[in-house]
Amino acid sequence: MNIYDIVFYLFAAITVLSAFFVVTTRNIVYSAYYLLFTFFGVAGIYVLLGADFIAMVQLIVYVGGILILILFGVMLTNKITSVEIKTGSVQVVPAAVGVALLAGILMASMVDTKWRSVETAMPSATTQGIGMLLIQQYAIVFELLGILLLIALIGAASMARK
Amino acid sequence: MTYFPILSFITFLPIVGMIFILFIPKTQATMIKSVTLLITSAQVIAALFILHYYNYSLGGINDPNSFQFMEKFRWIDISGFSWIGRIKIDYFLGIDGISVPLVLLTAIITFIATLSSWTIDKQVKGYFALFLLLDTGMMGVFVALDFFLFYIFWELMLLPMYFLIGIWGGKRREYAAIKFFLYTLFGSIFILLVMIGLYFSTSETLADGTRVFTFNMLAMMNPHNYNQFGILSPLNPNNLRFIAYIFLFIGFAIKIPMFPFHTWLPDAHVEAPTAISVILAGVLLKMGTYGILRVCFPIFPEITRQLVWYIALFGMINIIYGALCAMAQKDFKKLIAYSSISHMGFVLLGMASLNSLGISGAVFQMFNHGTITAMLFLIVGVIYDRAHTREIDAFGGLATQMPIYSGFVALAFFAAIGLPGLSGFVSESFIFLGAFGFGLIRILTVISTLGILLGAGYMLWTLQRVFLGPLKEKWSALSDLTFREYAMFIPLSLIIIFLGVYPSAMLNLMNSSVNSMVKFMADAKVIYSSLSGF
């Protein structure tokens, strides 16, 4: 049990627990804030996995972008004046059974599988490597994502304009 | 050989007519009708031409060289599928003694039905366009020798029939139409499946020496054309020929219709307009028995031999069951419909005999049933047009009011009963003679003879209830036949009488083919038993 492990468990706990609250809390705004913690926890895990760049992106895009977007969504679709913005849950029992079954299967097979595992040193900076990949191997995907974002922009605008 | 492609002509002439009709404005009802009449009469003339140039001595059945008026050219030819060989479908038409009577029948019945359709006044254009399309479908079935083509024609007539019943039918037309549609489609999917199975089991050698899978029915009749491992190949010890045969048989039996697949028929008939009933009973039902004779028998001779008792059994059930049901009917048309079931049972019985007498009787019965039942339905149509009811008990004593009509009725009824001197007698007796001659189904034949007793029973009873006895007051205004109706009844009556007196006119047409068929079925016993797996 070294520091790495402790940190992992910490982040894992943050992630999973706050994710749990995200899907169970009645208050939407609270949910959104729990989501923040989840993202944060995930970013931490990324760091533990040596993905420094991705961790940053996670924080910037998710926390800075998506979460804000979601909060706006919450605000725009509810009356701001009401103090408690609450929402209920539906079909909890069947969902719980189904998800539990699925989770069970997933867990079991994940744990059971003999993954390809090689002991390697923690990679140092990944940014350059990622950059190279983006403009070489994944150039086409990269470009495509650009168009995708354009489309998303137009689409979202179009939708909102309606 | 270059000669006029008369079979294509006779088959596709109605389509041409249909296209022509589509361009006639729908207000020109008379013109539409006239065009249809023209087309159908041209078809009759073409059929007579065929009859004239038909060579009586050629057998047909499985020998491509003795089919007549053959037209064969490559229709679809897709090479290069290395793994399944070439896909080759021929446009292959030809007739032998089994199809000739039916081609003739189709031409005549459609002509008569056109006359009978004259009273149609609702959406005339659509009616006659569909009518002609139906015509092509029926004619095509009888002349196609390529299974694929056969199937196309087979299905082609489904839709027009659906609409013809559904749009121009009686009160419960929608129900009857969909029932007909579903039933027959249900039957034809089985045919499709077997067709595909046969395709992958048969191959034929082309001129250039390559072997290709084929839809050619004649090739399928030769066990040497089968591949070793085709699922329907007799060479394959684990073949599925038996199941395929059952499938195919059910597919055709639905059309006949054979008990217990018959329930669509009474409904369809009752709801269909007269002309369509005439077509339905006159031609369409024959497609089922023709299919069995043309496809089931020669392609699966060994299974046919195994199952012949059951075929006869169902024939017997049809005969007795249909007759008994007919007896209970209150609706004139339904009664005729059930009698139709009964009469088609004779065809099954005759075919099951596997000898010349029985099979010629069966083919002849197809023709006779076509003409006689057509006439019976016309009779119902005439009375329905005038009285707007078909309730048997509502009538009585019409013989006094409509003597000429009643004369035709008597003729048709007695023909249906199988009175000697009329065509029905000859075919029915041949069927009995043939079937009785086959020891295996002898008992069934004897039981079947009850059918002619029951037939006399319900027919005469009907005759009595509708035409004899005192005339009911409310029918005293009914008029006798019109000129148009004469034109429908007289040709049919003449045919019925002529063939009753001189059946050779028809039997000579089919003798060679029937004999070839019998010979083929007899030889097949030896050939197939020598193949592996038997």
Add this chain to the structure above:
Amino acid sequence: MNTISLEYLVDSLKLIKPEIAVTITLVLLVLVDLIMNKNKKFLPYIFIGGLTVTLYFIIAQYCTSSFAFNISKNLGMVIVDPFGNFFKILIAGSSIIIILFSMLSNEIKDGADRQGEYYVLIAGMILGMFFMVSSADLILIYVSIEMLSLSSYVLAGFDKQAIRNSEASLKYVIYGGISSGIMLFGISILYGLTGSTNLYEINSLVQASQVHGFTYILSGFLIFVAIGFKISAAPFHFWTPDVYEGAPIPITAYLSIASKAAGFALLIRFVKITFIQSVDPNGFWHLLNIIDWKTFIIIISILTMTLGNFAAIWQNNMKRLLAYSSIAHAGYLLLGLAVLSNEGIAAILIYFVIYGFMNLGAFLVVMLISNKLGSEEIDDYDGLGSKAPFLSVSLAIFLVSLTGLPPTAGFIGKLYIFLALVDAKMIVVAVIALLNTVVSLYYYARVLKHMFLSDSTKETPAFTTSISSIVFVALMLAPILIFGIYFTPLVDFAKSSIALMGF
């Protein structure tokens, strides 16, 4: 990692000319939309022009079989092969039809000021689909699916007024979001198992490794969820009826053809390339023994067609009926894959061409009728046969073709599927499929019944159809009838397109 020089990129660009053409068209549409703020009637023509060029590029490189955007010497992100090109033609072709379609649609006309977005989003869909059918890399697959989905989410809710549009859009986005999420999870597992996202590489790696089989099944199925979603295969089809009913008709039609085609192309590629071991001379595939794709697909396809057909019996809304019908057709199409043979693929391709024409045709007529009647309820079709004979008869032919009765092309499509099935000795499956056909007749005939057999209860005047519509419908009708009688060119076309890169 190899360093990839610029030349490689340039070479690759040459191979994706169609995609580039679509992209340029897309950008052009955006620009024109911005510049010509008021007058948007040129947009569709520009679009059609762009797509024509695209088609030209596709045909020009039709027989090419190559990788583009190589990550190593003989592996690339993008595959250019006849199989993909076939689907690209299908997609581009149907897109052109859909654009023409949209020009006739009242629903789209109502949103006139947003036509720019409409066409741009369609272009986005096309681009997504093009990459779906030609990508060899799971990352690219995922991105292209998302690209397609994002555009279609918006398009499904395009119509301003209609409430149902918004609902369709919401359901679509939630359903689509979660299925692509699940797929992504599956991809991640597959990546974990093999260490690669390239299908070819995965194939060789899987052949080499001996990992727990169940995890493969897990990942395979999870990936299938999104594909199943795209092709609306049961049990992932639930969105289909709701979205089809809710979306504007042109988009519904488009989803039922192009999106489904892309999904199928992807599925075939995924299954074949990832799991293939060898192809025998008879064209049958021998898959790696890790996932029993055959059984899986048979189950899915039977479920799909049965569900689609049986549920369709109950439908009163024409679009919804066609939605179920398209589910059922997905079932038939899946059978072609279940055979796991080249012949089956050929059958799928043939079926798709025909299905494209007949389904688009049916939707077209439904739209034209809806334009006049303002309704898609089947009950409102009563007596249509006499009021609008041309449209009714055309619809009848399309429906008959969908049923699969000769002499329409629909029969040929089914025939080839059954040929493949029987050749593979899957008789029982064939029987089930055929029985399904009978059931399908039931609901198609119901429409016919309402159009021709029932007399109109409402007093609606007979309506005329514009010449352009008639010509358009007739153009859709022609292949249905011609291919029904003479299908050699169609089969030849399909036959020449079954070659997947590498096999």
Add this chain to the structure above:
Amino acid sequence: MMQVGLNHFLVVSTALFSLGIFGIVTRRNAVMVLMGIELILNSANINFIAFARFGNFGLQGQVMALFVIILAAAEAAIALAIVLNIYKTFSTVNVDEIDTLKD
């Protein structure tokens, strides 16, 4: 507790995945449903990066995660636009109440 390895990360990601699905199917509010989707995407991302890290697959996994994040953003934008639209037409964003389209 054992040494933290690949499986630990996988367990976290699976938990996230399951919770995400649970959220999607149970929360009535459409925005919450979208949050569930984000959870799923995050769980997949953890997988990618973890596999890449422990299997020594290079940076591919991270690139994948990067793309996913971008896509998530795009998707969120569109989805929220749609939700807003729903709010406009239905005056509610409760997914279970939006069921006019059904059999």
Add this chain to the structure above:
Amino acid sequence: MTDPLIINLALMILFLPLLGFVVTLLLGKRIKAIYIFELFIIILTFIGAVALAFIKLNYYQNTDIVSQFTWINFGNVPLLGQTSIDLGFLIDNIAVLMMFVVALISMLVHIFSIAYMKGDKLYNRYFAYLGIFTFSMTGIVFTHNMLMIYIFWELVGLSSYLLIGFWYEKKSASDAGKKAFIVNRVGDLGMLAGILILYTTYHTFTFSQIFAQISAGHLPFNSEFWLTVTGILIFCGAIGKSAQFPLHVWLPDAMEGPTPVSALIHAATMVAAGVFLIVRVYPLLTGGALLFIAVIGMLSAFIPATIALTQNDIKKVLAYSTISQLGYMVMGLGVGAYKFAFFHLITHAFFKALLFLGAGSVIHAMHHEQDITKMGGLRKKMPLTYATFLIASLAISGIPLTSGFLSKDGILQGSFAFGSLTGYWIFGFVGFLVAMMTAFYMFRLLILTFHGKPKDQHKYDHVHESSFSMAMPLVVLAALSIFIWYTPNPFNPEQGAILSNWIKTPQLVTPQDTRYNFMKSDVPAGTVTSTVPENSEIMYSENYTEALHQAHIPAMLLSLVLAGLGILIAFIFYQWKKVDTDKLANSIKPLYNLSYNKWYFDEIYDAVFVGGTLFLSKILSWFDINIIDGIVNGSATLTRAVSTFTGKFDNLVVDGFVNFMAYLSGFVGLIFRRFQTGKVQTYIVFVVFSIVILLFIFK
């Protein structure tokens, strides 16, 4: 062996009536007097028949003339070779005699009908029908094969149907026609089965070829038993046509037809066709078959005779008497008295036709009153009719100097001899009993009709003797009922040409051990030639000839005594009224009722066969609608069980009716539909579950 003249004559005789039928029928509406054409035709036919008989009996007495042509050629049939069906004529003595009778009576009936049917609105059609009957009957008589017999058999059935139901507006008439046709068909079924066996075995319908093959030892299914069965089956046709027990029920009803028709068809000719059929196939009848025939004949002679004792309808009495007499003939054939049976056919034809025409004359005079209890005293008003009727009654009663005496006595003699040879005395006993009853009921009829006082004075007043065209036939027939035409010796018919030269018992072809003992050939087995010499006489054993000879005198005397007794009783009962008949009837109530109600045959048949068939057909029809269709259409139970959705379904799918598959489909569809809740989250739950299930399946 053909002779063109004879064949052409025969062809003429056959087709003239057909021509008459067609012309009269088609022109009947237009030309009122077209019946004269038919009359002309029938006279020509008669002349032809006379000429034919003359030529044949004079010049070709021992030669049978055969002419045939191929009707249908089956070509080269596999396994059988060239196969065809031939039609043709066999003109032998029996045929020409029969033809003479048919043509003569037909002509007389035509003439009689001119007056009798006067004023009927379908006058011409009546004559047309007579024409087609004559045609059909001629066909039966001339044919040389089984198929043609069957064909014309059915055609006479048709003409019988048409003529019985001639007054079709009367329900009883159309009922009777229908009944006649259907009951006949029952018999025909047996005959058809017999024909089927014959054809299947011999591949020919021609008698001579069949006989040749039988005598060569080729038996149906290689069994003597089946030969017997074949004989019996063919005899079934005769049972129907000749109204033999148990199919005799149609004949009394057939009296609904015009009386001249009854005379022609239902007394003299058509009903005799059954006997003619047995005569034609006689060579192939085995001992067993003959015994069966004899038993049926005996029952048919006895039962109707008992019924006739109490009937009051003049025509019904005659009808039962006809059955009884036909039973005689059949019994005669069965016991081997071939010649006498055929002879009786001829004599009976004349006197029975006479009786019917006489009755017709009475009925005509009485304005269609047929109840004899309402008649009486007509002797004075209709002396000619009375005289002829009396002659006929004497003839049928078998009183010497009449033709009936000759032939009936022969049959009695034959059955007597048969009894002495085989021990089956029953036939002789019943024969004599019936002879007495015949005499009784005939004279009962005669007395009630012509003697005594008129019961209905009003009608009686209007009665007058018939016109010439009705009287002439009576006279001719009465003349023919006298012995002189048949034999010079009124007590020994064998001295006449008709029995000694013309009618010859044919050579049997059945295997020796299947015959009656006395019919066994004296020629040792094995020497029988394979081809039967045409027209050869049967070779009975010596002791048969002996027995027959011995039976002659006793039989004659006994029959005379019994007939006289019968007449006497009739006079006692009805003329002198010494016995109160009502009281007598009451004292033997059950027997009387049995007889009066015709042994309840109609009731039983109605209940069992007609009712049974109708019941069965109703059941089957119900079955068809509810079960067969129900399997497809959804049975009532299921309907109720799922009635909640029925209503919806009815409107949605095919209106009102749902077939079972549709039901099932609909039900499945409904289940599938349940999933489509419209709630997207629910869908996702389904998806999750599906994934789980799929994973479990493939784990």
